[in-house]
Amino acid sequence: MRPQKTHGAIVVVRKQRAGGKMVLPRAARTQRRTRIQEEKEEQILEAALEVFSAHGFRGSTIDQIAEVAGMSKPNLLYYFRTKEAMHRALIDRVLDTWLDPLREFNADGNPVAEIRSYIRRKLEMARDFPRESRLFANEVLQGAPRIEDELKGPLKALVDEKAEVIRAWAKAGKIAKCDPYHLIFAIWSTTQHYADFDVQVRAVLGQENAGDGRFEDAARFLERLFVDGLQVSEQPSSEHDEGE
Amino acid sequence: MRPQKTHGAIVVVRKQRAGGKMVLPRAARTQRRTRIQEEKEEQILEAALEVFSAHGFRGSTIDQIAEVAGMSKPNLLYYFRTKEAMHRALIDRVLDTWLDPLREFNADGNPVAEIRSYIRRKLEMARDFPRESRLFANEVLQGAPRIEDELKGPLKALVDEKAEVIRAWAKAGKIAKCDPYHLIFAIWSTTQHYADFDVQVRAVLGQENAGDGRFEDAARFLERLFVDGLQVSEQPSSEHDEGE
DNA sequence: TGATAATTTGACCGGTTGGTAAACATTACA
């Protein structure tokens, strides 16, 4: 059983975001927010995550989501005015969670330990929340038409901030001089690879590695890669050699 | 102007692959293969690459491909019996090209130089053939329903072979001991990231880095990462310091 | 319990999509 993260934003449906038509779904025009609304919207977003992450926006149909959610199509449209509104709400809800590990990146910590812990956390997310990863991957891969603002706004701001931290570490000689942005890209890509390209990873590794062992192997490899690189180190630290 | 790789497989349309219905498109039932068939199929596959790579299989329509190809929808279906057949032919044609860099991986070369050169080549492909990269990314991301065989067959075989080479290098002490499969995954993910997640990379870097400079920065960073890691090296090799 | 608010659904609509049929146009070649 996997951890089931409860997401923070609750009142995400009532207020439609600016820029759009700003028409409320009928469920949001009731006098107060009911228990049923709470539950059903939760059900729908869970189903939407399942479907959107597997087929992308265009490749998903409201009927599919309705079937997974166990309700009828018009009922879905009672809670979310359009298919796009479902996607929107899902993105808004998941993006925060998704950026948490980067936010926890601590300027005052030990640089190598911070990076190592960031890698570990991202890898855990790839293992425990692959659908969320694929949701974004699908979106970005197809040109991010629906999340451009989030990328250029909040995401860029956060990355700029953390890149500055890394640059300072490098300047102080605590880690090797390197482009902090590309370091972040490298950590993102290597860890999310295990969620986004899961079928390929499984196909290549073969079914003998059926369990979650590949995540532990990946963690070991990535920690070593980012810390030591591939060069043969003269005095290998003993902890690394226990694995093999 | 980017290099325009001419692909090898020519007679890719005549023989439909096993497993399917095995019905030939009308163009393949002619007495001989004509010049027009050659040209039009080329046009169509080029257009199909443009569209499929941008929207995925489900998200692409035959009409879109027809418009990009500059011909009518029924005309496309004269050369390819179904939308799936176009996709199939495209995958078959592109997969070979795509695996070339890994094939060139040479067991007899200098390990570090080989890995460095593999990274460079993959990065060049991400820059020069991003559509090909996204075509596969879209497919794999959505569960690889149409290329499962290729992944478990030819791809796995090639990776197994090269992984053995890397393992031998590690055993001989020429590079650090590490899991060769995860090393290959790491090279794939970090390099293809610049093709598949291009809009995100651009958004985060900002438009000041509009040109192809990010690819040179990425190359510098990745070479350093994979060779030296992030640990501060006592005697940094002089070539690396010229960049900054 | 009754009345009102909230929820659910079946029937339907216009537009799109993958694909077909057949008429029409063009090319290759004897």
Add this chain to the structure above:
DNA sequence: TGTAATGTTTACCAACCGGTCAAATTATCA
């Protein structure tokens, strides 16, 4: 040049898709 082979297009179809509507059902609470 004539004709058979090849190529192209118009018109069309059935299934699907996003979304609406009005009627029916259920929950809430005075």
